[in-house]
Amino acid sequence: MIQHWLPPVSNSGGVELKTDLDYSLLGQETDGYSGSDIKLVCKEAAMRPVRKVFDALENHRPGNSNLPVIQLDTITTADFLDVIAHTKPSAKNLSQKYAAWQREFESV
Numbered sequence: 001m002i003q004h005w006l007p008p009v010s011n012s013g014g015v016e017l018k019t020d021l022d023y024s025l026l027g028q029e030t031d032g033y034s035g036s037d038i039k040l041v042c043k044e045a046a047m048r049p050v051r052k053v054f055d056a057l058e059n060h061r062p063g064n065s066n067l068p069v070i071q072l073d074t075i076t077t078a079d080f081l082d083v084i085a086h087t088k089p090s091a092k093n094l095s096q097k098y099a100a101w102q103r104e105f106e107s108v
Helices: 023-029 035-058 077-086 092-105
Strands: 009-012 015-020
Touching (some): 035 077
Antiparallel strands (some): 009 015
């Protein structure tokens, strides 16, 4: 699922976004995350390089015709892990609740 949302190279809308991710490690680290959680984490990881571009454009002085060369940074495994550290899985508590319900009410 992570590879679907963050492939090694994405060229949508003329903007090239590159990733250098350890998909198997990230799959293990996102255990307990729902599909929506993973999509959210991928979007947040993809926005990090874009925010750097916004910062460069905001710091550009009017009247200075020399714009800095703008290139999106590659999204790394470390970037993704940092996003995971700040984004907790939404369904983790629900899965424990459903498992308890199943143990209590399952038929033998």
